[in-house]
Amino acid sequence: MLGSYPIDGKFGKYGGKYIPETLAPAIEELESAYEKYRNDPDFQNELSYYLTEYAGRPTPLYFAENLTKHIGGAKIYLKREDLLHGGAHKTNNTLGQALLAKKMGKKRIIAETGAGQHGVGTAIACAVLGLSAEIFMGAKDFERQKLNVFRMKLLGANVYPVESGSKTLKDAINEAIRDWIANVKTTYYLIGSAVGPHPYPMMVRDFQSVIGGEIKQQIWEIEGTMPNAVVACVGGGSNAIGSFYTFLDNKDVRLYGVEAGGKGIKSGMHSASLAAGSEGVLHGMFTRLLQDECGQVVETHSISAGLDYPGVGPEHAMLKELKRAIYAASTDQEAIEGFIALSRLEGIIPALEPSHAISYAMKLAKEMKKDDIIVVTLSGRGDKDVEIVQDYLNKNKNNRKKKTKHAK
Amino acid sequence: MQNRIAEKFCELAEKGESALICYVVAGYPDPETSKQVINALVNGGADIIEVGIPFSDPIADGPTIQAASNAALRKGMTPNKALHVVRSVRKQHPNLPLLAMTYSNILVRAGMKKFMSNAKHCGLDGFILPDMPVEEADIYLLTASKLNLATVFLVSPNTSEARLREIVARTTGFLYVVSVYGITGARSSFQKYTLDTIRTVKQVAGAKVPVAVGFGISRPAHAKNMIAAGAEAIIVGSAVINKISEGSGKKMLNDLQNFARSMKKACKNE
Numbered sequence: 001m002l003g004s005y006p007i008d009g010k011f012g013k014y015g016g017k018y019i020p021e022t023l024a025p026a027i028e029e030l031e032s033a034y035e036k037y038r039n040d041p042d043f044q045n046e047l048s049y050y051l052t053e054y055a056g057r058p059t060p061l062y063f064a065e066n067l068t069k070h071i072g073g074a075k076i077y078l079k080r081e082d083l084l085h086g087g088a089h090k091t092n093n094t095l096g097q098a099l100l101a102k103k104m105g106k107k108r109i110i111a112e113t114g115a116g117q118h119g120v121g122t123a124i125a126c127a128v129l130g131l132s133a134e135i136f137m138g139a140k141d142f143e144r145q146k147l148n149v150f151r152m153k154l155l156g157a158n159v160y161p162v163e164s165g166s167k168t169l170k171d172a173i174n175e176a177i178r179d180w181i182a183n184v185k186t187t188y189y190l191i192g193s194a195v196g197p198h199p200y201p202m203m204v205r206d207f208q209s210v211i212g213g214e215i216k217q218q219i220w221e222i223e224g225t226m227p228n229a230v231v232a233c234v235g236g237g238s239n240a241i242g243s244f245y246t247f248l249d250n251k252d253v254r255l256y257g258v259e260a261g262g263k264g265i266k267s268g269m270h271s272a273s274l275a276a277g278s279e280g281v282l283h284g285m286f287t288r289l290l291q292d293e294c295g296q297v298v299e300t301h302s303i304s305a306g307l308d309y310p311g312v313g314p315e316h317a318m319l320k321e322l323k324r325a326i327y328a329a330s331t332d333q334e335a336i337e338g339f340i341a342l343s344r345l346e347g348i349i350p351a352l353e354p355s356h357a358i359s360y361a362m363k364l365a366k367e368m369k370k371d372d373i374i375v376v377t378l379s380g381r382g383d384k385d386v387e388i389v390q391d392y393l394n395k396n397k398n399n400r401k402k403k404t405k406h407a408k
Numbered sequence: 409m410q411n412r413i414a415e416k417f418c419e420l421a422e423k424g425e426s427a428l429i430c431y432v433v434a435g436y437p438d439p440e441t442s443k444q445v446i447n448a449l450v451n452g453g454a455d456i457i458e459v460g461i462p463f464s465d466p467i468a469d470g471p472t473i474q475a476a477s478n479a480a481l482r483k484g485m486t487p488n489k490a491l492h493v494v495r496s497v498r499k500q501h502p503n504l505p506l507l508a509m510t511y512s513n514i515l516v517r518a519g520m521k522k523f524m525s526n527a528k529h530c531g532l533d534g535f536i537l538p539d540m541p542v543e544e545a546d547i548y549l550l551t552a553s554k555l556n557l558a559t560v561f562l563v564s565p566n567t568s569e570a571r572l573r574e575i576v577a578r579t580t581g582f583l584y585v586v587s588v589y590g591i592t593g594a595r596s597s598f599q600k601y602t603l604d605t606i607r608t609v610k611q612v613a614g615a616k617v618p619v620a621v622g623f624g625i626s627r628p629a630h631a632k633n634m635i636a637a638g639a640e641a642i643i644v645g646s647a648v649i650n651k652i653s654e655g656s657g658k659k660m661l662n663d664l665q666n667f668a669r670s671m672k673k674a675c676k677n678e
Contacts (some may be wrong), residue, residue: 020539295516
């Protein structure tokens with residue numbers, strides 16, 4: 001049973017806990033607390049209360065009829081995590097972990113953030129549960145995502161720009177781990193994706209599995225059958241594993257994870273650790289990484305900051321190896337096309353991250369039968385990305401003009 | 409078969425001294441100078457040298473070592489070039505115990521067996537991997553034992569006694585006691601819990617393996633207190649790197665030698 005992983009903290013050979021010794025007692029404490037509360041009906045009721053009454057679950061499963069007609073292939077359904085409070089699936093995990101932290105008596109929460117979505121999600125959960133939030137954000141991201149920095153501050157969080165390394169998400173995680181080592185007794189590290197040392201990949205998956213659980217029930221109610229395919233984008237991979245998990249042992253449901261292909265896999269400027277990475281250890285886990293031949297982790301590229309991570313959750317590394325899930329990549333350009341198509345055809349502006357999944361699903365739908373069903377997890381809304389898309393389109397327009405000039 | 413680390417601790421025990429262990433980053437500020445740095449430290453009295461092999465994401469290191477590692481990487485330092493540094497230090501110092509301190513991924517990426525045997529071949533005596541806990545160490549331990557390389561594990565102030573026993577059973581060469589809750593970086597003072605930790609660890613480690621203390625140590629007085637509590641070796645890292653960053657040329661090397669001498673005096677309880 002694939003659903004029974006991790007076994008001893010491992011997904012096959014992936015996962016584990018490659019952590020400094022100071023964190024070992026903290027990880028042990030977390031493991032036993034999570035083991036206790038995951039089976040505690042009171043905890044689950046309280047979490048479910050916050051997820052429904054506060055965050056707005058269940059989110060709709062929407063039949064994208066216009067998009068489906070436009071493609072002329074399989075039926076495309078959208079799992080609307082963009083409608084969740086906070087604007088993305090991140091809230092499922094931050095509410096779950098923050099509630100766990102509170103039960104553990106930890107009042108100081110630290111978290112990393114890339115573009116700011118997980119930082120905002122953490123700040124939201126901490127505000128409502130009365131916890132203090134300290135967010136680490138790469139100095140480069142801090143600079144280019146000022147609005148999200150302000151949002152976190154409005155919600156009462158402290159945000160620290162991280163000046164070390166490449167000054168992006170991976171360095172924010174490094175800094176959060178360093179802070180955790182120094183303040184291990186009082187602090188809870190609320191990691192934002194299905195990555196890190198065991199039990200994080202499992203725990204984040206469990207909290208995000210509400211997505212797949214609802215998909216299964218909703219599609220059954222609407223169509224009376226299971227979907228033929230579930231498609232989700234993969235950075236660290238939390239919305240994807242949350243969408244996939246329920247279906248892992250349901251072999252008729254094909255699972256597609258879509259990574260950020262950036263400027264193309266061959267260009268080297270991408271974030272596709274499953275497509276182009278190699279095995280290694282980062283952030284406490286053995287997984288697939290984008291690294292050089294010496295084992296130095298390299299800088300990644302994607303138009304979507306949320307996918308811009310050189311590693312990937314260990315469960316995805318296992319599912320790839322077992323060929324249970326198929327992993328593909330959409331380029332920046334393809335993501336933009338998905339972004340525009342969904343905006344125009346359905347009146348939904350998706351975040352750039354799930355735009356990668358949308359773009360891939362559009363290709364997939366064409367090759368499938370008309371009565372087949374694809375569910376795409378729309379993991380977040382695109383308000384945060386409109387400026388980036390505008391810049392991208394303007395740049396391309398200018399480039400085209402230049403090219404035409406040359407042609408003359 | 410005895411190795412250089414064990415021999416060194418025997419020799420010092422007979423003299424009633426504690427060991428001074430100094431950490432340098434291979435390739436910082438450049439490969440040639442890092443060799444001279446090691447010479448200066450050894451001339452000043454360093455008994456054991458830890459050669460840091462720079463990694464892009466050093467989660468257990470503070471700003472000082474991060475900056476030095478990054479600088480070395482930017483200048484093109486690689487794990488293999490770091491081993492070249494080791495090889496030439498070994499030529500100059502046939503009996504000097506030399507350990508590599510780096511992160512798991514450097515070994516994992518190259519292939520555990522391949523990298524460790526290459527390291528052995530270049531003259532290394534052991535490894536210190538701050539992100540390799542005993543739970544993940546099966547292949548590492550097996551490979552090291554075949555090659556007669558020391559596997560130095562770390563323990564922390566919050567390590568439980570049960571865990572401490574497991575770690576003591578697996579560590580060879582010495583046991584690395586992390587003095588504080590935190591990452592590497594020079595500190596001006598220590599709290600009582602640091603000395604309590606050393607005492608507890610010493611009780612469990614007993615005669616099985618020498619106890620070394622590191623993280624934050626920057627002054628002879630720190631070393632004296634820790635030795636009084638039972639430490640058999642003092643590890644100095646960031647304080648060394650700071651001296652390299654602040655100075656240059658002969659003056660820097662002289663300062664380093666003097667610094668090592670003052671720390672070694674504390675290790676001799678002078």
